Amino acid sequence: MTGIKRVSVLALALLMACTSIFAQGTKETTKATNGQTEITVLNYIDMSEPNSANEIKLLWDKFAADNPDIKVIREDLFNEPFHQKTEAYVASGNLPDVLYMWPSGRSTSLHTTHSVKDLMPFLEKDGLVDSYNPACLVPQFAGFLGELPNGITMTHMLYVNKKVLADNGFAIPTSYEEMKAMVKPLKAKGIDLIAMDNMDAWVMQSCLFSMVVGRFGGVDWYKDLAAGKISFTDPWFVKSLSLIDDMYKSGMINPNSLTSPYGSSRGNFALGKAAFYIDGDWSTASFQTDITTGKALLSPEVQGSDIELMVIPTIPGEVIHNSNSGVVGTGWGMSANIPAGSAEEAASWRLIKFLEGEYAQTYRLSVGAAFPSNLNVNVAKVVKDNNLEPLVAKRAAYYNTYTTVTPVIDGVLAGDVYNVINTGLQEIGLGSKTPATVAKDVQKAWETWKANQ
Template sequence: MKKVVALCLLAGAMVSSMYALGDKKNKKQTVITVLDYQDATAPNSFDDNKLIWDAFEAAHPDIKIEREVLFNEPFHQKAAAYAASGKMPDVFYMWPSGRSSPIHTNHLAKDLTPFLKKDGLIADYNPVCISPKEQESGYVAEIPFGLTVTHMLYVNTAVLKECGLSIPKTYDELKAQVPVLKNHGYETILMANMDDWVMESCMFSMVAGRFGGKDWADKILSGKAKFTDKNFLDSVRFIKTLYDDGVISKTTLSTSYGDVPGLFASKKGAYLIDGDWRVGAFITDQSTGKALISKAEQQNSIEVINFPEIPGEVAHGTNSGIVGVGYGMSSKLKKGSAEEKAAWELIKWLSGPYTQQRRLDTGASFPSLVKGIVYDNAKMDPLSVKRGKFYETPTATTPVFDGVFDTSVNTVFNADLQQLGLGKKTPEQICAETQKAFDEWKASKK
């Protein structure tokens, strides 16, 4: 009798399982397309695929993601092609302005404010991060991961100590270190200037703020100032000075963005100039337990600081910053459709506590959320902790060039900065050409 009952129960279980499998197979999934930005070589990038993207699909079995992943210029080229076609993927990685200007100006991304309000999420975020004024579209096209400082001076104090040097407080002190470091076989400042945006975003924007103050870009946009004015010209001249003094070598113009973290980690130079996000390149990969710079070295030998005082600066100690990147939703998605609902669920996940907590713990970014995040230094690498302390220093924030001006202007200026480093253009030529590009852009908007 027991055998009969057991067989009946087994048969019933098999039938139930078959029905369950049938239901799962027959249940229609909503497919959404995604254009994502990811450095496959960065620490924790492999686990991010599993712990962020696969985890979302596991939690949302009714949604299927078709994800295209690119990095650096290939990403920007593909995003530009989508924008030119007038139709973006359902969800896409984007900037608040600058490199994503065509998306903003052509309204290819939906305003996410109604979605945030509907789900009662407005108060969960730093107000600056979800302010419409911070994005070129004039509305919240993407929910930033956080606030971004585009200039950070990474210092290897062990290299300085070996050479009998210390962290400089002024540019003249930094300049005086060049021959000493050279005699010991070190470059002074490493940069990835093969990629034309790096000098503009990670160095020049900070310098422009030092010479022009917080409103230098607003004055140009409003027609109250020009790129040929003294403060902007002095900013470009200072970049030339960096090359002339050997503080930044012309060899940086052949250094790619992917190569520079390894050069700094292997002590090819005493300093590195990059954005705050570059901390993520040096921290521990949680899947392997390895880091480009060990935790002990991060703690004892690496510091992150603002650039020292520049001769002639009028705004002392300022730094360039902007709201960060995030994910947008295609404006072509039909209101109330399954695809729109699925896209919003994904954006909520990518901008929510689970993902932002992971990004904090792995050093990828500091969160825009003010609720639902736990700051635990024990889970963070020393360099990530130092990054957090860097933000605590009272500093006035000035604009980032490519976060303010149109892509057509950025393209001219970025290329000209490379020509400046090569000695092929003068600061005066660069300012005149940038003004011309700006005037042409402005005329096209009339």
């Protein structure tokens, strides 16, 4: 999740050289053809994930069938290639008509350059404002509704394999110290305490550290920081960094996780090679059954009997308990280049309404991809009527249990600051910097960023 940055000549050259799936490329050539209005889309999808092929069939193919007057030219990317391409499009000023977005963070440049339209007037015109969770319609990073979100995202989730714990004489821990005490006995049997993938720098920051910062800094840590009441060199932040340092040094998190690509350790957790797994709430979909192949990392039976979803339990010195880190979720935005009142605008808005409508959000709920922002989706009824897998129901219970939510770091800080945090967390894991040094680096980055505003 990066802010506005100077795009290199190389990046622009690659943009010009790459063969884009987007037809001829310019808005002038994206006109009605054969009675169809043509729109381009930048989609975010991991085609290796369960149900990804099914998503193409049940969402994108369905929209095409129901809207024969619209031709969608879609580009599918994932993780860093997606974000790099987005930044290249922003730099070129030639965005796709509809694109997958974050409310801040990795989509900061889309918001601050006003590369996307404010979607609130579209919702108001169609009488759809009351159809969405009000928390999902608040102004985003640049003060307007740049993307219509899928829902609210909790970026920290601790998966627990109760069977692995029970087989080794442990119960679900109620404190950080209890978890730490499990490291040596489990390691003696070749079992990691926590599986986590930290090669991509955002993972530690988003999926663990943001929650930890909230525990030590409180619900209003960002407001206090912005008001100048606290700084990154104060104990709340140094303690947060020190906890991550302790987790690496004690073996709670294996330093080898720093070479593990995102998502690669899910299989080890599913096989019982780790007692816990840390990720965001979205990752539940990765463990559920692919309805196309019938295969799952965790069978419904195992989901029901062996797996629990929780947050890291009580941490020594925390000022709030059982809190989590959360942010308005990802969703869909519309290019500001589209002429107002045009056929392209109408087609793009029809697609966004479909992607965030009752049908699409019910589908995402059924496969565990997202919990709905659309209030017309009756979660309890969908779970019951469709006999959904246990992880779906447990995820709903998880939201109802952990209701104290603190900011996600890359959801409130600019890239010039949170990238220093991301790098610092990796340096702590490698043992090349101390928590105190990283705290100073972050404070310097924060002061530099503020001075340039």
